[in-house]
Amino acid sequence: xxxxxxxxxxxxxxxxxxxxxxxxxxxxxxxxxxxxxxxxxxxxxxxxxxxxxxxxxxxxxxxxxxxxxxxxxxxxxxxxxxxxxxxxxxxxxxxxxxxxxxxxxxxxxxxxxxxxxxxxxxxxxxxxxxxxxxxxxxxxxxxxxxxxxxxxxxxxxxxxxxxxxxxxxxxxxxxx
Amino acid sequence: xxxxxxxxxxxxxxxxxxxxxxxxxxxxxxxxxxxxxxxxxxxxxxxxxxxxxxxxxxxxxxxxxxxxxxxxxxxxxxxxxxxxxxxxxxxxxxxxxxxxxxxxxxxxxxxxxxxxxxxxxxxxxxxxxxxxxxxxxxxxxxxxxxxxxxxxxxxxxxxxxxxxxxxxxxxxxxxxxxxxxxxxxxxxxxxxxxxxxxxxxxxxxxxxxxxxxxxxxxxxxxxxxxxxxxxxxxxxxxxxxxxxxxxxxxxxxxxxxxxxxxxxxxxxxxxxxxxxxxxxxxxxxxxxxxxxxxxxxxxxxxxxxxxxxxxxxxxxxxxxxxxxxxxxxxxxxxxxxxxxxxxxxxxxxxxxxxxxxxxxxxxxxxxxxxxxxxxxxxxxxxxxxxxxxxxxxxxxxxxxxxxxxxxxxxxxxxxxxxxxxxxxxxxxxxxxxxxxxxxxx
Amino acid sequence: xxxxxxxxxxxxxxxxxxxxxxxxxxxxxxxxxxxxxxxxxxxxxxxxxxxxxxxxxxxxxxxxxxxxxxxxxxxxxxxxxxxxxxxxxxxxxxxxxxxxxxxxxxxxxxxxxxxxxxxxxxxxxxxxxxxxxxxxxxxxxxxxxxxxxxxxxxxxxxxxxxxxxxxxxxxxxxxxxxxxxxxxxxxxxxxxxxx
Ligand code: SF4
Numbered sequence: 001x002x003x004x005x006x007x008x009x010x011x012x013x014x015x016x017x018x019x020x021x022x023x024x025x026x027x028x029x030x031x032x033x034x035x036x037x038x039x040x041x042x043x044x045x046x047x048x049x050x051x052x053x054x055x056x057x058x059x060x061x062x063x064x065x066x067x068x069x070x071x072x073x074x075x076x077x078x079x080x081x082x083x084x085x086x087x088x089x090x091x092x093x094x095x096x097x098x099x100x101x102x103x104x105x106x107x108x109x110x111x112x113x114x115x116x117x118x119x120x121x122x123x124x125x126x127x128x129x130x131x132x133x134x135x136x137x138x139x140x141x142x143x144x145x146x147x148x149x150x151x152x153x154x155x156x157x158x159x160x161x162x163x164x165x166x167x168x169x170x171x172x173x174x175x176x
Numbered sequence: 177x178x179x180x181x182x183x184x185x186x187x188x189x190x191x192x193x194x195x196x197x198x199x200x201x202x203x204x205x206x207x208x209x210x211x212x213x214x215x216x217x218x219x220x221x222x223x224x225x226x227x228x229x230x231x232x233x234x235x236x237x238x239x240x241x242x243x244x245x246x247x248x249x250x251x252x253x254x255x256x257x258x259x260x261x262x263x264x265x266x267x268x269x270x271x272x273x274x275x276x277x278x279x280x281x282x283x284x285x286x287x288x289x290x291x292x293x294x295x296x297x298x299x300x301x302x303x304x305x306x307x308x309x310x311x312x313x314x315x316x317x318x319x320x321x322x323x324x325x326x327x328x329x330x331x332x333x334x335x336x337x338x339x340x341x342x343x344x345x346x347x348x349x350x351x352x353x354x355x356x357x358x359x360x361x362x363x364x365x366x367x368x369x370x371x372x373x374x375x376x377x378x379x380x381x382x383x384x385x386x387x388x389x390x391x392x393x394x395x396x397x398x399x400x401x402x403x404x405x406x407x408x409x410x411x412x413x414x415x416x417x418x419x420x421x422x423x424x425x426x427x428x429x430x431x432x433x434x435x436x437x438x439x440x441x442x443x444x445x446x447x448x449x450x451x452x453x454x455x456x457x458x459x460x461x462x463x464x465x466x467x468x469x470x471x472x473x474x475x476x477x478x479x480x481x482x483x484x485x486x487x488x489x490x491x492x493x494x495x496x497x498x499x500x501x502x503x504x505x506x507x508x509x510x511x512x513x514x515x516x517x518x519x520x521x522x523x524x525x526x527x528x529x530x531x532x533x534x535x536x537x538x539x540x541x542x543x544x545x546x547x548x549x550x551x552x553x554x555x556x557x558x559x560x561x562x563x564x565x566x567x568x569x570x571x572x573x574x575x576x577x578x579x580x581x582x583x584x585x586x587x588x589x590x591x592x593x594x595x596x597x598x599x600x601x602x603x604x605x606x607x608x609x610x611x612x613x614x615x616x617x
Numbered sequence: 618x619x620x621x622x623x624x625x626x627x628x629x630x631x632x633x634x635x636x637x638x639x640x641x642x643x644x645x646x647x648x649x650x651x652x653x654x655x656x657x658x659x660x661x662x663x664x665x666x667x668x669x670x671x672x673x674x675x676x677x678x679x680x681x682x683x684x685x686x687x688x689x690x691x692x693x694x695x696x697x698x699x700x701x702x703x704x705x706x707x708x709x710x711x712x713x714x715x716x717x718x719x720x721x722x723x724x725x726x727x728x729x730x731x732x733x734x735x736x737x738x739x740x741x742x743x744x745x746x747x748x749x750x751x752x753x754x755x756x757x758x759x760x761x762x763x764x765x766x767x768x769x770x771x772x773x774x775x776x777x778x779x780x781x782x783x784x785x786x787x788x789x790x791x792x793x794x795x796x797x798x799x800x801x802x803x804x805x806x807x808x809x810x811x812x
Contacts, residue, residue: 029548029549029550032551058553061577063566063577071549071566072549072567088562092452092454096460120587123586123587124441124584131275144268155273156275160733163732240703270656270695272695272730273734276732276734277731288729342667354663358669361664362667369755376657376661377752
């Protein structure tokens with residue numbers, strides 16, 4: 001698939017060797033294509049990719065890089081943030097998947113919702129909101145989905161304890 | 177069951193529930209169906225206003241403890257007479273925190289955890305986790321392990337589809353089907369018990385191969401299953417497929433077009449029922465599926481009947497696949513002989529101190545996996561089962577996410593139920609075949 | 618036969634026994650379970666009810682969808698924090714006398730999932746009579762635990778089963794007010810120990 005050149009405006013100068021698609025830096029992780037758009041360009045990128053044939057949104061999830069800020073596979077032009085929203089798209093014609101990783105800062109965890117492009121992301125985005133507290137702008141019904149409504153905290157964040165009940169057995173080592 | 181207001185109850189799912197008719201907004205309508213049809217927000221707002229008043233409709237709760245909701249799905253339905261106006265599935269009643277627990281277990285312990293997600297097809301969960309780990313490790317597993325994995329997962333697909341036939345029959349009033357379905361499933365489970373030690377939640381497929389080689393006489397066991405099934409499938413065909421009552425209850429019910437299925441992210445039999453020939457085994461092959469021959473079963477109308485027929489015929493395809501696997505399964509090792517990943521064989525532990533230490537280290541500390549992130553998917557009986565794995569270079573996954581096909585497929589419910597009868601709701605839920613363990617994880 | 622006292626004219630057979638044991642015999646032999654399938658264990662529970670293992674041998678094939686018609690709740694699977702109030706409500710809807718089997722390690726102790734999401738043992742929510750270990754307990758284990766329970770019913774006390782603030786007592790005697798949470802004090806119960 002050829003990358004057409006209506007690039008999303010980007011502040012940084014593009015290093016020569018870096019590969020891009022629709023203006024977003026492209027890396028390959030173990031043979032899998034990963035795009036790293038900016039938070040603002042995320043929704044537009046998905047829309048353009050939909051026109052390119054990536055008509056199926058498989059998954060939207062997230063990761064919290066609080067304890068591992070030097071994460072794998074980030075191009076040098078992208079500033080790492082605490083959260084990362086990961087969307088996985090599928091193209092039926094090309095028979096290939098594509099991954100999008102968006103950096104979302106801790107202080108302002110908001111990212112555009114894909115709901116109006118791929119309504120199937122409704123439940124997935126609710127799950128990410130529930131588990132990480134990332135807000136999806138434009139989502140029609142952003143409520144908790146897995147945890148009870150009055151639950152405090154977002155369980156999959158790295159600063160949220162597993163909630164293990166310690167073993168009372170005295171000989172048990174402290175940690176596990 | 178009416179809404180839960182147990183005195184002293186710790187939780188109430190207020191905001192997750194279906195809102196009252198008076199508070200219905202355009203957003204909610206969009207969420208339910210408008211957006212799939214690419215309805216504009218203004219049109220949705222207009223429809224929300226035109227809705228009947230509170231007096232004529234009734235909101236009822238199905239579940240979370242209801243025999244036809246396949247576990248703990250809770251469905252809120254707004255009815256006008258017997259017609260479903262709105263509906264909303266409320267999930268999370270089985271949320272087990274497995275993704276969090278997965279970050280706390282080593283890669284070798286990981287399959288124990290994930291296998292409990294989709295408990296009707298546990299081997300697929302193990303498979304996808306192991307494939308993801310192996311992709312990060314960049315190890316090749318020996319051919320015999322690959323073929324054993326294929327054999328076991330295809331048998332598991334048969335068992336899972338029989339579970340579907342049993343519950344689907346039960347839900348639609350073909351009560352004897354639950355007895356037959358369970359009988360055939362037990363055939364397969366007995367073989368699993370012999371091979372893996374457990375009837376479910378096997379922890380058999382592990383990073384680096386499988387836990388043990390197939391037991392003596394496995395070929396006869398498998399052949400016995402394969403020989404018994406076709407004639408029985410024929411019986412079920414006669415019992416249900418051609419039967420007028422069965423057809424009346426399933427045909428034209430819960431229709432989903434291809435466009436809607438794609439927009440809603442449905443995969444597996446639901447997507448194929450609406451006419452999209454997409455099967456990962458053929459289209460993005462994993463294991464050794466390029467080398468075997470099978471048909472992708474596709475429906476035409478996208479209704480409950482098509483989904484039933486697809487699963488019934490997929491059992492036939494899987495039987496054919498298992499026969500091919502029996503012919504072609506190579507000899508060799510059942511796990512990779514990579515000192516880093518594989519514990520030393522039992523016999524060596526008795527002789528060598530080093531092997532003992534190595535064995536101990538692998539099971540207590542685990543092995544380190546190079547830094548990286550990967551997404552791997554397999555075709556489970558319910559659709560695309562994916563695993564997104566991030567490693568920070570330590571012995572435990574930094575992030576482990578499973579894309580459960582049931583979780584996504586469940587979103588098609590409000591759309592399929594809309595405008596249908598309440599009695600059909602049971603048929604539609606059962607045709608989605610959700611496994612709540614995978615929905616809630 | 619050697620009966621006097623006006624019984625000579627009887628045309629049919631009869632048995633004698635004290636009322637209590639007859640009632641216990643009847644309870645034991647026709648115990649209807651409520652479906653409370655939650656997770657993987659529920660599949661094995663259904664398998665136990667299906668043709669191969671055949672629960673109807675013990676008068677138990679009638680899984681009731683309504684808790685009001687059931688005597689026994691088999692909690693099959695992991696109980697999440699979100700499910701706990703539901704579980705408790707279903708239990709409260711059951712008529713006395715009622716029994717609970719906790720099926721699987723998850724229901725019994727939280728099992729391998731020692732984390733934020735799960736209730737670490739259903740006995741924190743309802744009183745449990747028999748724990749069935751295993752993950753999943755295979756149908757034989759479940760059958761064994763059911764037979765253990767039958768034995769408990771046959772030999773146990775007929776009334777006032779739950780002394781000392783068992784679950785049912787809390788509901789009947791001291792209905793919690795407002796936001797106050799239920800504290801369940803559970804009498805210690807072990808498998809196979811008749812009370
Ligand atoms: S005990 Fe095991 S089989 Fe039962 S619900 Fe828990 S994980 Fe599933």
